[in-house]
Amino acid sequence: MAEVLVLVDHVDGAVRKPTLELLTLARRVGDPVAVALGAGAGATASVLGEHGAVKVLTADAPEFADYLVVPKVDALQAAFEAVSPVAVLVVSSAEGKEIAARLALRVGSGIITDATDLEAGEQGVVATQAAFAASFTTKSRVSRGVPVITVKPNSAPVEPATAAGTVEDLSVSFGEAATGTKVTSRTPRESTGRPELTEAAIVVSGGRGVNGAENFPLIEALADSLGAAVGASRAAVDAGWYPHTSQVGQTGKSVSPQLYIASGISGAIQHRAGMQTSKTIVAINKDAEAPIFELVDYGVVGDLFAVVPQLTEEINTRKG
DSSP: OOEEEEEOOEETTEEOHHHHHHHHHHTTTSEEEEEEESTTGGGGHHHHHHBTOSEEEEEOOHHHHHBOSHHHHHHHHHHHHHHOOSEEEEEOSHHHHHHHHHHHHHHTOOEEEEEEEEEEETTEEEEEEEETTTTEEEEEOOSSSSOEEEEOTTSSOOOOBOOOOEEEEOOOOOOGGGGSSBOOOOOOOOOOSSOOGGGOSEEEEEOGGGOSGGGHHHHHHHHHHHTOEEEEOHHHHHTTSSOGGGBBSTTSBOOOOSEEEEESOOOOHHHHHHHTTOSEEEEEESOTTOGGGGTOSEEEESOHHHHHHHHHHHHHHHHO
């Protein structure tokens, strides 16, 4: 069976959930070959093998930690040339999209970004995407070369499937551009104890209707009762009520959770573009004419300051 390259997203050997989702999708079109880079790469093999990787190509070098993006592109290109895959899959993050674009340019291939599903077609791998702010679903394939595809987190289930997971060293030659941009310092992200926004199964977001940073604890309390991540609309972020790292929308982060709860968010197209592929959408808004109600599965017309605390209390009661 043809092989599919999967770039592994991991932290010191701990494989992140979106990579396991990629392995599920990769198995639909071929045999997954994982590419793990940097410190702890070798420690990823057992988990990757348990989720369908027939082979794990590993490489570790100071360049992966000390310099941005290009060393990983060099390594992924080396894996591409060694394997001759039918597709290359990368997680749809800011870094992932840049790696994918650079690789596609180097190998003369087409690129598809933010895919939500994959299938094998008669003329190659076919990707499902959301278009025009997720108002339409399209199926696409590249017309030249091997498709390089970035996939949105939460697009596929994590399905264990035992495979060999054979570990092989990947020989990488770094080009001059690999050391062009150096990391000079790092600051650990302050942990909230909540899931990463783009990977969370449940997201609770607040918008202009929250009416101030002092009221966002209402949104956080609901999120914590559900084990959810907290998001915010552009209006709330621009007003300084919540960090920019939590912005959901066209100019923020794209999310595709199993459940998305929008509180006090009108549903402008900029916000919809970042969350409309969510599996189930619930809106809480006192304006019955708000555009957000056009796309929700469930809508609550009411004052969020009354609805959200009651919802949080009911969830906590049921959990107790």
